[in-house]
Amino acid sequence: xxxxxxxxxxxxxxxxxxxxxxxxxxxxxxxxxxxxxxxxxxxxxxxxxxxxxxxxxxxxxxxxxxxxxxxxxxxxxxxxxxxxxxxxxxxxxxxxxxxxxxxxxxxxxxxxxxxxxxxxxxxxxxxxxxxxxxxxxxxxxxxxxxxxxxxxxxxxxxxxxxxxxxxxxxxxxxxxxxxxxxxxxxxxxxxxxxxxxxxxxxxxxxxxxxxxxxxxxxxxxxxxxxxxxxxxxxxxxxxxxxxxxxxxxxxxxxxxxxxxxxxxxxxxxxxxxxxxxxxxxxxxxxxxxxxxxxxxxxxxxxxxxxxxxxxxxxxxxxxxxxxxxxxxxxxxxxxxxxxxxxxxxxxxxxxxxxxxxxxxxxxxxxxxxxxxxxxxxxxxxxxxxxxxxxxxxxxxxxxxx
Ligand code: GDP
Ligand code: MN
Numbered sequence: 001x002x003x004x005x006x007x008x009x010x011x012x013x014x015x016x017x018x019x020x021x022x023x024x025x026x027x028x029x030x031x032x033x034x035x036x037x038x039x040x041x042x043x044x045x046x047x048x049x050x051x052x053x054x055x056x057x058x059x060x061x062x063x064x065x066x067x068x069x070x071x072x073x074x075x076x077x078x079x080x081x082x083x084x085x086x087x088x089x090x091x092x093x094x095x096x097x098x099x100x101x102x103x104x105x106x107x108x109x110x111x112x113x114x115x116x117x118x119x120x121x122x123x124x125x126x127x128x129x130x131x132x133x134x135x136x137x138x139x140x141x142x143x144x145x146x147x148x149x150x151x152x153x154x155x156x157x158x159x160x161x162x163x164x165x166x167x168x169x170x171x172x173x174x175x176x177x178x179x180x181x182x183x184x185x186x187x188x189x190x191x192x193x194x195x196x197x198x199x200x201x202x203x204x205x206x207x208x209x210x211x212x213x214x215x216x217x218x219x220x221x222x223x224x225x226x227x228x229x230x231x232x233x234x235x236x237x238x239x240x241x242x243x244x245x246x247x248x249x250x251x252x253x254x255x256x257x258x259x260x261x262x263x264x265x266x267x268x269x270x271x272x273x274x275x276x277x278x279x280x281x282x283x284x285x286x287x288x289x290x291x292x293x294x295x296x297x298x299x300x301x302x303x304x305x306x307x308x309x310x311x312x313x314x315x316x317x318x319x320x321x322x323x324x325x326x327x328x329x330x331x332x333x334x335x336x337x338x339x340x341x342x343x344x345x346x347x348x349x350x351x352x353x354x355x356x357x358x359x360x361x362x363x364x365x366x367x368x369x370x371x372x373x374x375x376x377x378x379x380x381x382x383x384x385x386x387x388x389x390x391x392x393x394x395x396x397x398x399x400x401x
Contacts, residue, residue: 062377065354065366071229072221075113083224085205086119087111090190093127096134098211103137105215111140114222116207118142119199123152123185143199151193152185158326166327173245175329188325190297190332192316195304204305210298216356217371223301223352233303233348234340236295237357237364239391244286246329249322251290254338257318264311270341270349272397279393293390294337298359301352307336311343346398351391361385 073080087106091099103118117140120126126144135142154163163181170178177183194200205224227235258265276291277284283292306312316335324330340349356371357364362385367376379389 059377061353061364061366063367065368067221067354068226068230068350068352070226073225073229074221080222080225082114082116083205083222083228084203085207085224086117086200086203087209088119088121088194088200088206089209089211090121090186090194091211092122093124093130095211096130099209100133100137102209102211102213102215103134105213106209107138109215109217110219110223111138113220115140116224119145119203121145121147121194121197123147123182145197145199147189147193147197151196152189154181154185154326155320157321158323162323163326170246170329173243175243175246178329181326184326184329187330187332187335188320191325191330191335192307192313192320195307200304204303206300206302206304208297208300208302210359212360213298214358214373216358216374217354217366217368219355220370223355227301227303227350230350231348232350233306233344234295234336235301235350235352236297237299237352237355238296238359238362238389239293239351239394240296240362240388241280241283241390242287242292242294242331242334244283244290244292246331247287247290247292247324247334248328249288249324250319250328250330250334250338251288253319253322253324254315254342255289257315258342261311261314264315264343266343266345268345268347269343270346270398273346273393274338274341276393276397279390290334290338291390291393292334293393294331294334295340296359296362297331297333297336299355299357300336306340306344309343312339315339315343349398351394351399362388 089099099120115138118134118138120130120134120142122144123146125146131142131144167179194206200206205227207223223235226232273293274291275284275289276293280291284290316339319325319330319335353364354366354368354370355364356366356368356374358374361380361382363374363378363380365371365374365376365378379386
């Protein structure tokens with residue numbers, strides 16, 4: 001009797017423990033599914049001495065980071081002309097709080113000193129509240145632009161049935177936003193449409209700003225003039241790996257285009273960065289030849305004339321007709337990065353290491369008295385995500401200095 005009661009209690013206890021484990025597994029938020037997938041590939045993925053890791057002795061963000069070298073225009077250098085530039089944000093009405101928060105950072109660290117206009121884009125009209133609350137954040141003019149339907153909607157040549165089937169496969173591969181059509185449309189717009197918007201016709205430079213991103217360091221020179229005066233085309237802060245299952249045919253499709261247009265490939269390109277397979281060979285295998293390293297495009301400071309060039313724009317058109325924005329989940333980040341890596345002189349790509357930045361879950365955090373709120377050298381709060389940092393490869397192949 002005594003014994004069977006004990007056995008019973010033991011069984012109940014074991015049952016409770018199993019139940020607790022199941023519940024914890026269900027409710028504890030893990031990293032994104034894409035990251036988990038990548039984690040599963042671990043083993044060959046850890047890079048030693050990673051710049052993303054604060055303990056790294058080679059991390060250039062840990063040495064005092066100053067302003068870039070070259071021609072700089074500081075606050076008060078009023079004799080120098082301003083650049084033809086805008087702060088640019090694609091944003092939803094529902095993200096008003098997030099964009100206001102980011103505007104507060106951008107205005108404090110940079111734009112209250114330089115007063116560049118803001119241009120907001122949306123696929124539906126902005127609300128009056130959105131317009132009032134964003135304009136209240138800046139002395140600079142704000143423009144609110146509707147995206148033309150023909151720039152936003154899924155193109156007619158995309159087969160809806162095929163999109164349905166493909167989205168199942170993407171979901172099996174744990175690709176986020178697989179079935180969110182608007183996400184695919186957004187990626188396509190950011191890849192090949194933003195620079196065609198009539199409101200930007202006469203504008204050359206843009207700084208892409210996303211809601212809920214953070215800026216931590218005072219920027220006392222005009223970043224647009226820096227780009228123009230020092231012959232730069234594209235500036236980034238974060239360089240990471242992509243989920244290879246979202247872009248399985250992007251590289252092969254790119255190679256088809258390049259075979260038809262070898263003349264567009266720049267002699268001083270960054271193809272080694274694009275095709276590295278030392279660090280994460282599985283990424284290269286799944287993405288059929290592409291390392292998946294890319295500039296994280298939620299921050300970019302760029303020259304729209306590059307994107308408007310025949311090389312890039314024809315490349316976009318080719319990709320668009322191949323359908324991977326919808327049958328896969330090609331992001332604007334890898335598309336921009338491949339275009340830049342192939343068609344641009346790689347010396348025209350600039351790492352803004354002095355710009356402290358966060359788009360969850362990744363930071364660019366320089367050691368500098370000009371920064372606050374961001375721990376120098378930190379790449380992410382989730383240690384295991386440090387291996388997503390790809391900037392080592394960019395140093396190896398591009399900024400060898
Ligand atoms: P993630 O960073 O890849 O998770 O994607 P986000 O949700 O941050 O979207 C990227 C950018 O596009 C953000 O600036 C969003 O505000 C914007 N965005 C995404 N989808 C839509 C949409 O359907 N309409 C509009 N107007 N903006 C969108
Ligand atoms: Mn985002």
